[in-house]
Amino acid sequence: MVLVLASSIESKLVEATVKLLEAAATWLPSDVEAALIKAYEVEDNPVTKSFLKAMIDNVRIAREKRLPICQDTGVAMFYVRVGDKFPYTSLLPSVFRKALVEATRRIPLRPNTIDVFSGKNPGDNTGRYMPWIEWDFVEGWDLAEVTVLLKGGGSEVVARAKNLIPAEGIKGIIKYVVEAVYEAGPQPCPPVVVSVGIAANVAMAVRLAERGLLRPIGQRHEDPEVARLEETLLEAINRVGFGAHGMGGRVTALDVHVDYAPRHPATLSVAVLMNCWAARRATMRIYPDGRVEYITHPQLNREVA
Amino acid sequence: MRTPLSEEDVRKLNVGDVVYLSGVVVTMRDAGHRRAVELLARGEKLPVDLRGLALYHAGPVVRRVGEGWEVVVIGPTTSTRMEVYEYEVIEKTGVRMVIGKGGMGPRTAEACKRFGAVYTVYPGGAAALQASQVKRVLDVHWLDLGVPDAMWVLEVEDLGPLTVVIDSKGRNLYDEIYREARRRIDEEIYPKLGIK
Numbered sequence: 001m002v003l004v005l006a007s008s009i010e011s012k013l014v015e016a017t018v019k020l021l022e023a024a025a026t027w028l029p030s031d032v033e034a035a036l037i038k039a040y041e042v043e044d045n046p047v048t049k050s051f052l053k054a055m056i057d058n059v060r061i062a063r064e065k066r067l068p069i070c071q072d073t074g075v076a077m078f079y080v081r082v083g084d085k086f087p088y089t090s091l092l093p094s095v096f097r098k099a100l101v102e103a104t105r106r107i108p109l110r111p112n113t114i115d116v117f118s119g120k121n122p123g124d125n126t127g128r129y130m131p132w133i134e135w136d137f138v139e140g141w142d143l144a145e146v147t148v149l150l151k152g153g154g155s156e157v158v159a160r161a162k163n164l165i166p167a168e169g170i171k172g173i174i175k176y177v178v179e180a181v182y183e184a185g186p187q188p189c190p191p192v193v194v195s196v197g198i199a200a201n202v203a204m205a206v207r208l209a210e211r212g213l214l215r216p217i218g219q220r221h222e223d224p225e226v227a228r229l230e231e232t233l234l235e236a237i238n239r240v241g242f243g244a245h246g247m248g249g250r251v252t253a254l255d256v257h258v259d260y261a262p263r264h265p266a267t268l269s270v271a272v273l274m275n276c277w278a279a280r281r282a283t284m285r286i287y288p289d290g291r292v293e294y295i296t297h298p299q300l301n302r303e304v305a
Numbered sequence: 306m307r308t309p310l311s312e313e314d315v316r317k318l319n320v321g322d323v324v325y326l327s328g329v330v331v332t333m334r335d336a337g338h339r340r341a342v343e344l345l346a347r348g349e350k351l352p353v354d355l356r357g358l359a360l361y362h363a364g365p366v367v368r369r370v371g372e373g374w375e376v377v378v379i380g381p382t383t384s385t386r387m388e389v390y391e392y393e394v395i396e397k398t399g400v401r402m403v404i405g406k407g408g409m410g411p412r413t414a415e416a417c418k419r420f421g422a423v424y425t426v427y428p429g430g431a432a433a434l435q436a437s438q439v440k441r442v443l444d445v446h447w448l449d450l451g452v453p454d455a456m457w458v459l460e461v462e463d464l465g466p467l468t469v470v471i472d473s474k475g476r477n478l479y480d481e482i483y484r485e486a487r488r489r490i491d492e493e494i495y496p497k498l499g500i501k
Contacts, residue, residue: 047323050466051428062378062433070430071366071380108377110366111452119336121451154383154407154429171500178494182486186479187383187407189429236494240486245406245428247468248482278430 009290010091016284016292017099017146021076022107023297024148024282025068028059031216032254032279039191039244039251048249055244055277066107069278072152073109076100076131079149079214083141087288092144093133100124100131112153134210145295147214147283151275155192158184161202161271166263173198173270174233180272181237181253186246189276193217194237194256197271200264205271212257213275214283221258230256244277254279309357310401312421318469320478324425325465329443329458330359330404334382336454337447338390345397352446353458355398362387362405364453366432367442374442376459380432381406384424392416404467408479414471424471427464438464 036059040052062069078096082089101124103109113127114120125131160180164172177196184192195215197208220227233256243249254277263269283295294300306314308328318324331353333341341351365379384405391409394400395416402422403413406429417423427435444458470478495501 047321047468050323051468054428054431054434054466058428058431058434061437065433067433067436068366068378069433071364071378071432072382072430073366108366108368110364114451121453123451152430157383157386171498174498175495175500178490182483182490185408185483185486186426187385189406232498236498239489239494241489242482242486245426246408246479246482248485276430 009088010095012290013088013091013095013286013292014098014102016286017095018103018106019300020146020148020282020284020294021099021103021109022066023294023300024150024280025073025107025109026066027063027282027297028069028278029216029281029296031218032277033059035217035254036191036277039254042251043243043249045243045247045249048243048247051244051247068107068109069280070152070276071110072154073112074150074152074280075112076125077149077151078131078133079136079147079211080133080144081136081138082144083138085140085142085288086144086286088286089144092146096131096133097126101126142288144286145283146286147281149213150280151213152278155188155274155276158188159271159273161206161269163202164268164270166266166268168268170229172268174236176270177233177272178236178240181240184274185242188274189245189278190242191244191251191254191277193275193279194233194253195273195275196233196256196258198258198260198263199269200262200267202269202271204261205269206273208259208261209271209273212259213273213279214281215257217255217279226258226260230258233258308359310359311357312401315401315423316421316473318423318472319474320469320472320476322469323466324469325463326359326402326467327462327464328358328460330361330461330464331355332361332363332365332455332457332459334362334364334454335386336450337456338387338394340447340450342390342393345393351398352456353444355400357399357401359402359404360394360400362403365457367452367457374445376436376439376442376457378432378436379439380435381427381429383407384409388413395420395422408470408477414475414477417471417473418475421473423469423473425467426470427467435464438462
């Protein structure tokens with residue numbers, strides 16, 4: 001009896017996760033779409049405007065036809081915030097793997113995982129450690145919040161991280177971020193979302209920057225000093241003048257997110273990650289009774305009900 | 306514009322021009338370029354004669370339909386990775402237009418000038434829009450490289466907006482935008498923030 005229940009909840013969660021992947025691939029979150037429309041309104045370079053128009057049209061077509069927004073559907077990364085009282089934690093890795101294989105076939109997603117040594121592409125987006133899962137544990141919660149991020153290769157090749165000398169301070173961080181955006185140029189498909197992590201080592205800095213990519217556009221850090229740094233960086237980056245796809249313009253970044261942990265006496269580690277304009281993410285919550293609620297795409301809740 | 310493109314056609318184009326292309330485009334990205342350059346170095350032919358056609362840095366999402374294929378969505382990949390190969394490809398195939406995103410370097414610009422070709426960019430990520438501009442899949446080669454890296458031969462209609470970023474006169478639009486960006490960073494942004 002228990003086994004039957006487990007398998008029925010598993011297949012229900014697989015289906016819900018396929019839907020989550022489909023939402024991420026085909027339906028840009030409303031905060032990102034609104035930021036693109038705003039960028040279109042403030043630009044006056046006609047080539048840049050025509051590119052932004054094509055991008056905004058594309059978002060609408062993708063949503064209506066349920067087609068991937070971008071052909072590079074990335075490598076699937078799952079971010080899970082799971083409560084210690086959530087009953088299905090051990091099911092999740094196999095749920096995500098099955099859902100990814102099914103979503104690759106059904107949406108479809110582009111098969112993007114290539115074995116490093118053999119060069120073989122299994123064709124279903126799986127592979128060693130894939131899909132990648134990052135876990136955060138939340139004390140007292142009886143639910144799980146699952147976010148999937150589909151991030152393409154173009155925005156990944158411009159990622160960078162470094163240990164600065166502590167004497168370089170916040171100004172050193174600003175310079176490092178501005179130079180990262182300059183060197184990236186049109187490659188990551190601007191206007192980008194820039195996410196910065198500052199910490200005692202590179203591993204921590206990357207982890208913080210990664211989670212910053214999940215934060216909605218327009219949402220500032222809760223610490224006013226960090227929020228000010230975000231605004232300083234956003235203004236500086238937009239004065240660089242690349243605009244959409246480097247055609248020249250006022251909006252090179254849709255937003256900048258910063259988070260930090262303490263530094264070490266000898267290090268000031270900084271990581272800069274970027275997401276392309278098609279900043280695709282989708283979040284759902286799974287409740288202890290197996291019910292699923294879509295957070296970034298609430299319109300889907302009607303379809304499920 | 307329509308393929309086959311003549312040298313005269315592409316030599317009329319200037320950086321910043323916006324064009325729409327109809328006819329035949331052939332995709333090649335990282336692994337395809339590597340294979341193409343190896344074949345060309347040995348004096349062998351590619352599966353498709355690229356003379357007068359457009360070469361597209363893209364890896365589509367495709368679906369099997371009966372015996373054939375359908376492009377579900379398609380869009381450009383970052384071209385900078387193909388910079389190491391493109392001079393030889395332009396020289397030895399006679400391709401007239403390279404389509405991608407993100408820009409290309411001085412060797413490609415030199416090949417465009419010498420052999421009469423242009424590099425254009427399509428707005429990256431606008432893949433659903435572009436799928437409607439692909440009429441059909443004419444052929445596919447090198448599927449052993451995997452779907453993204455295979456050579457897809459596509460019939461397109463009014464593919465665009467394509468902006469000319471490298472013309473055949475030695476101009477590179479992105480170089481100019483980079484130079485202006487550097488000037489703004491050094492003369493405006495850093496001084497205002499007290500950064501040396």
